[in-house]
Ligand SMILES: Cc1cc2nc3c(=O)[nH]c(=O)nc-3n(C[C@H](O)[C@H](O)[C@H](O)COP(=O)(O)OP(=O)(O)OC[C@H]3O[C@@H](n4cnc5c(N)ncnc54)[C@H](O)[C@@H]3O)c2cc1C
């Protein structure tokens with residue numbers, strides 16, 4: 510578990526990725542040193558309309574320049590405020606928070622399953638693995654969205670050299686269908702390769718990946734989202750039920766949980 514830092518930083522770079530997706534880089538933020546793939550930050554937005562901070566997964570860090578990237582899609586009040594941010598605007602950042610993904614073993618295939626705005630923590634994870642010497646050909650990057658405009662940062666994924674498997678509901682980019690159908694085909698036909706799955710995305714997708722992991726006895730990890738008022742384990746607003754009984758806080762024991770661990 511990391512020791513979070515609470516500090517103001519400034520918007521250094523912004524990229525409009527179209528279809529309401531944005532990449533923002535903030536800095537200087539002293540907490541970047543401790544960031545790991547799967548961690549998130551809690552952002553304090555300068556508006557009386559938005560009382561609670563908003564959680565955003567860390568998408569990349571530049572430790573030398575103490576910069577941190579987030580990637581978000583505008584869906585409500587908080588993200589609408591963020592979308593109006595201008596260069597050099599300040600933001601309060603608390604983080605890094607939560608736990609992180611564990612590395613696949615050397616001989617394993619890492620099957621990454623990203624759905625929609627579940628992409629950011631998995632992009633960070635895949636880049637971290639590749640930069641750490643993990644063979645990119647042993648990383649399968651399944652990425653699903655409703656249509657082509659939901660499959661963002663394609664150049665970034667291709668640059669990593671991973672095996673990219675995009676799918677869209679309407680077939681406008683990649684194969685047509687649900688991403689979990691592609692994942693199931695791979696698990697069913699993949700022979701006796703040792704696979705570890707890593708998923709982040711909509712609840713229904715996570716439930717399907719969880720079911721696949723249990724059905725095909727494939728281990729892995731799911732990064733969950735939950736309403737997150739405090740982000741530091743105090744308010745119990747982000748509780749999930751565990752299969753073995755009891756509860757866990759997504760912000761503190763998570764957001765990354767093992768396949769089969771949480772009652773989804
Ligand atoms: C650990 C963690 C990591 C996260 N990482 C990211 C990230 O990297 N990028 C990112 O964009 N978001 C991420 N989120 C979600 C983010 O924290 C916000 O909940 C989300 O962006 C909506 O905030 P808002 O203030 O714009 O919407 P609100 O005003 O809070 O909600 C407005 C409406 O949007 C709906 N809504 C809320 N979230 C979503 C969603 N994800 N998709 C569709 N509708 C939604 C709500 O149900 C509500 O009806 C993460 C959440 C958690 C818990």
Ligand code: FES
Nearest residue numbers: 740742744745760
């Ligand atoms: S958000 Fe408060 S305990 Fe998790």
